[in-house]
Amino acid sequence: MxxxxxxxxxxxxxxxxxxxxxxxxxxxxxxxxxxxxxxxxxxxxxxxxxxxxxxxxxxxxxxxxxxxxxxxxxxxxxxxxxxxxxxxxxxxxxxxxxxxxxxxxxxxxxxxxxxxxxxxxxxxxxxxxxxxxxxxxxxxxxxxxxxxxxxxxxxxxxxxxxxIGPRADEGDNKAGLGDLAPRDELYRMFEHFEEELERAGYFFPPEKTPLMKDNLRAALIRADWTRQEVQTFRGAIKALALGRGKARVLRED
Incomplete structure (x- = not known):
């Protein structure tokens, strides 16, 4: 069925x-x-x-x-x-x-x-x-x-x-983790991270950029991200982009 x-x-x-x-x-x-x-x-x-x-x-x-x-x-x-x-x-x-x-x-x-x-x-x-x-x-x-x-x-x-056999328990989460992040949220996280890396001049030489992005995404994807982890990581990216000492101001706002 x-x-x-x-x-x-x-x-x-x-x-x-x-x-x-x-x-x-x-x-x-x-x-x-x-x-x-x-x-x-x-x-x-x-x-x-x-x-x-x-x-x-x-x-x-x-x-x-x-x-x-x-x-x-x-x-x-x-x-x-x-x-x-x-x-x-x-x-x-x-x-x-x-x-x-x-x-x-x-x-x-x-x-x-x-x-x-x-x-x-x-x-x-x-x-x-x-x-x-x-x-x-x-x-x-x-x-x-x-x-x-x-x-x-x-x-x-x-x-x-x-x-055909017994189904997995729908409510079972062996690791005790929160909801896993769907791929659309991961894509937005990847793009956010890559945009900041672009601004920092990380992708060099230009012809290697696609391969570098593929390798970064391949490494990140192995973490089996939860939605909360994605939000936390994107917050960390924002803090790094703002610069030292400014992340606290962002949180307070």
């Missing part, structure tokens, strides 16, 4: 409507209903997706379309990125079973998402940088080609194994 707390599936820049429909079909097979598309090449709605979905959209799979990944991550507190390449960015790495296990354990603490890249190019580096977990599949090195919908299927099947 579908559960609104179950992970969202994000397709980043998908090209073929047939793959979107096939992905929706396998999602519904295993109780997943939240499908988010980032800049689909052929737009939406797409008749080719309807044909391949086997009625999944009528059976409860909802599709939202977003122009940017940041918009698609609204409300998401944990993100796994499907990739065959580790990109040189330090991340937790595991397989589909590991990703499904973490997502299942977090049912009571927030909304997870599993992100897949375009058919030809996969995920861009800036998308991988904001993921908590890199999900890889043990495919044969002599034949690595995996269809997008097939890749979605591998995760969904692992999710289904767990979803």
């Amino acid at each position: 579908a559960d609104h707390r179950s992970p969202a599936i994000i397709l980043h820049s998908p090209q073929l409507g047939e793959n979107i429909g096939a992905a929706a079909r396998v999602m519904r097979n295993f109780g997943l209903t939240d499908l988010r598309l980032v800049a689909p090449r052929d737009g939406w709605p797409n008749p080719a997706a309807d044909t391949m979905s086997a009625g999944a959209f009528d059976a409860g799979v909802t599709v939202t379309v977003h122009q940017t990944l940041q918009d698609a991550l609204e409300g998401i507190t944990w993100l796994a990125a499907a990739t065959a390449r580790l990109r040189g960015i330090e991340k937790r790495v595991g397989d589909a079973q590991g990703a499904a296990q973490v997502a299942h354990e977090r049912l009571g603490t927030g909304k997870s998402a599993i992100m897949f890249g375009a058919e030809k190019s996969g995920l861009p580096n800036d998308a991988v940088a904001v993921a908590d977990f890199l999900m890889t599949y043990p495919v044969d090195t002599d034949f690595k080609s995996l269809n997008l919908a097939q890749a979605v299927c591998v995760f969904c099947a692992e999710w289904g194994k767990l979803a």
